[in-house]
Amino acid sequence: MPEQSVGIVTPQSHHFAQPIELACGRSLMQYDLVYETYGKLNSDCSNAILICHALSGHHHAAGYHHENETKPGWWNSYIGPGKPIDSDQFYIVSVNNIGGCHGSTGPKSINPETGTPWQNDFPLLRCRDWVNTQRELMKVLGIQQWAAVIGGSLGGMQAMRWALEYPDEVRHCVVIASALKLSAQNIAFNEVARQSISSDPNFHSGYYMSHNVIPKQGLRLARMIGHITYLSEDGMGQKFGRELKTGNFSLGNDEVVEFEVESYLRYQGDVFSGSFDANTYILMTKALDFFDLAREYNDDPVEAFSNATCSFLVVSFTSDWRFSPERSREIVDALVAARKPVSYAEIEADFGHDAFLISNERYEKVFRAYMQRVAGETV
């Protein structure tokens, strides 16, 4: 286990017996949230940080679940002792959202009313449903106000929603590689991913668990499409070029030729489709598509942000074309017009949307500098 890690972490779970009303009008009568925490809550509970995960994320953001785990949590580069989100200074809470497939109540969970898994009958969720359930966990943990709510991509949308829904409970909002709403192109990519899942013969209209099958091929394809859009052309070129995994192009050779990039995508698709739930994927992409921060504020992001009382850090990455710097600038410009404190950095990076997860010297410096400001306000 490398140094500068939070070390071995054990996920915790909390059962919520009180019903929660969802944005779609339906209610969850009871639900579980699985979460991890890193660091210690200080005596006046002023150093708590909430990490909101993205589309395919979960609660395991940092450290290792056991000694032999080869890969640490998904944001291990940025969470840990001495890292930008410093576990020596902050009490960091990372939740698996409802609708997920890593332990929190979701389509795979048993619907208490029927005694069978929800599957495709799980209520459609919106970003605010995640914020509201995260807030229930916040109360359980005895936290009155987050020092910061932090998220990348779909996680950034949750962080912004927090700032508007519960302004008194957020001191800082860190929005990374995110957007006020998705573009048509973005929704289009999500729809292709959903179609590839629903057209898998094993999908059975989302009730595949009842048939004891999983739409693995569809999910695999969905992930491969998604993965291409999370990288950039330059990033892929750097990482794979035209290198061959097998075979060669010498004349008279009919060996199977496979490019590295093909092999990589297949591998990513295989890993993902073996561990992720198809209904969750559909549900998460829909929540992403539906999100529009300013919808209920006359479609005016300035009016929306005028409700916020926290300070903001917004970060984007030059090669990210799914959540481009222009989308982040829309957030920043609205914040400036709403006279909210905001800092913004556009980080030079080759790895597209995925850059928000990857080590990068400048990103780390900016992030660290901002988090030190947050830490300076805690006791």
Added chain:
Amino acid sequence: MRFDLQLIPDWIRSKARVLDLGCGDGSLLCKLIAEKNVDGLGIEIDEDHITECIDKGLNVVEHDLNQGLATFRENSFDVVVMAHALQTLRDPHLVINEMLRVGRECIVTFPNFAHWRCRWHLGQQGRMPVSKFMPYNWYDTPNIHFCTVKDFEALCEDNGIRILASTVVADDSSESTMGRLMPNLFGVTAVYHISR
């Protein structure tokens, strides 16, 4: 701190909303916050300066001034400041117009190319002036649009810009009598307070 920056707070009222274009390491914003309790935002393009500003607890937005200020709303700031950046811009006149749209008042400082030492350097040596203040060669300088006190005033005149106040910083880094009498000859740095 550069003397032109020390003059600026006098022209800014307390608690004003201030946009500092090309805010550098944020020293002016820090001074304005300390002395005038302003609500300040810096615009900067240099990554190290951006980190420094965040370190100091300032609000700073990464932005290239050559792209204009179109994303900033009309009259959204009380004062827009631009210290020692005018000469680096591709279209200084357009940026000044934009500053006057975004802010009710503006403060601009720039190196005066008609200072006697520049004139002497060019006249005697026939070469572009290189000094402690402008330590670049003509081919690698970021300063691509030098002007003089007179040039700037002509620009204001042509564009209907009101000069509310002006001064120059002279050689000894202060406002001197010589600078007051003949700003275009003795001013190293010109400081203008302007509005529509």
